[in-house]
Amino acid sequence: MDAINWHSFFFLFFALLACGFSLAVVMTSNIVHMAFYLTLALGATSGLFFLAGADFVGAMQLLIYVGGTLVLLIFGVMLTAKGPFISMKTSAGDLVLGAGVGGALLVLLLAAATQVDAWRVSEPSPPVAQVTASRLGMALLGARVDKLDEKDPVQARGMSGYLLPFEIVSVHLLVVLIGSAYLARPKKRMVGGPVDTA
Amino acid sequence: MNLLTQPVGVSHYLIVGAIMFVAGVVCMATKRNALGVLMGIELVLNGANVNFVAFGSVYLRPEVTGIGLDGQLVALFVIVLAAAEAAVALAITLNFYNNHSTVDVDQADELKG
Numbered sequence: 469m470d471a472i473n474w475h476s477f478f479f480l481f482f483a484l485l486a487c488g489f490s491l492a493v494v495m496t497s498n499i500v501h502m503a504f505y506l507t508l509a510l511g512a513t514s515g516l517f518f519l520a521g522a523d524f525v526g527a528m529q530l531l532i533y534v535g536g537t538l539v540l541l542i543f544g545v546m547l548t549a550k551g552p553f554i555s556m557k558t559s560a561g562d563l564v565l566g567a568g569v570g571g572a573l574l575v576l577l578l579a580a581a582t583q584v585d586a587w588r589v590s591e592p593s594p595p596v597a598q599v600t601a602s603r604l605g606m607a608l609l610g611a612r613v614d615k616l617d618e619k620d621p622v623q624a625r626g627m628s629g630y631l632l633p634f635e636i637v638s639v640h641l642l643v644v645l646i647g648s649a650y651l652a653r654p655k656k657r658m659v660g661g662p663v664d665t666a
Numbered sequence: 667m668n669l670l671t672q673p674v675g676v677s678h679y680l681i682v683g684a685i686m687f688v689a690g691v692v693c694m695a696t697k698r699n700a701l702g703v704l705m706g707i708e709l710v711l712n713g714a715n716v717n718f719v720a721f722g723s724v725y726l727r728p729e730v731t732g733i734g735l736d737g738q739l740v741a742l743f744v745i746v747l748a749a750a751e752a753a754v755a756l757a758i759t760l761n762f763y764n765n766h767s768t769v770d771v772d773q774a775d776e777l778k779g
Binding site: 471472473475476477479480483486487490491493494499502503506509510513516517519520521522524525528529532533536537538540541543544545547548553556557558562563565566567569570571573574577578580581582584586587588589598600603604607608612630633637640641644645647648649651652 | 669670671672673674675676677678679680681682683684685686687688689690691692693695696697698699701702704705706708709712715716719720722723724725726727735737738739741742743745746747748749750751752753754756757758759760761763768769770
């Protein structure tokens with residue numbers, strides 16, 4: 469009996485949480501329960517990110533996704549969850565069809581995920597603690613500090629970072645903010661209409 | 667093969683990502699509530715993110731020295747774009763709810779010929 473590999477133990481813990489609550493989102497038909505299960509599933513996913521060495525992405529998953537996007541979704545649930553909309557049952561035919569297609573897709577994806585030798589269990593890599601935040605920030609600004617020793621000049625030209633996608637995402641976020649604020653504005657009330665003075 | 671004593675590899679992460687992805691797809695296809703469809707989209711994006719982070723992880727693929735940061739950067743972009751997408755979709759859903767007093771996506775068939 470070998471010693472327990474704690475990395476694998478915590479991976480198993482978070483993976484079971486993430487998969488279980490993802491399936492729970494599909495299974496339940498109550499929209500409030502769905503929002504709660506989704507929160508737990510995404511939180512467990514951030515644990516998986518931490519275990520893969522992506523500390524900054526895991527933190528951003530918690531901050532932006534669980535803390536921002538899901539709060540937005542839960543507000544949407546609270547604004548619309550009335551009477552019949554809390555629990556909307558899917559018809560049995562749709563459920564069977566969805567489960568069949570989803571099962572087929574799952575079999576395909578699992579076969580693809582497990583059949584490549586290079587993706588199987590690797591040798592335990594030496595534990596090197598690396599903080600990725602500063603390197604990610606430099607890459608977003610256009611400098612790949614992790615690729616400075618790239619020998620091949622042709623490949624070194626491709627290591628120019630992610631400044632352009634960063635700018636595109638920034639402008640995109642601005643456009644989306646303006647657009648959603650415009651879409652969700654309160655409806656104009658009739659101003660100066662016929663006044664009932666009777 | 668005991669999962670508790672073996673180190674995890676990329677394919678373990680891929681399995682988790684595949685399950686989340688399929689759960690999201692089924693959620694998108696079968697939910698009648700518009701917000702349920704939105705939650706399915708979030709699950710799909712997260713399943714993809716798990717794959718990106720796993721492929722870019724130097725912990726899981728010690729033979730890969732090059733693309734360490736790329737997977738994480740793409741995952742960051744996906745997170746930000748998911749936030750933008752959720753904001754717009756929620757605004758549309760609330761507008762639809764204000765106009766039609768329902769969030770059932772089956773009722774949104776006014777453009778049907």
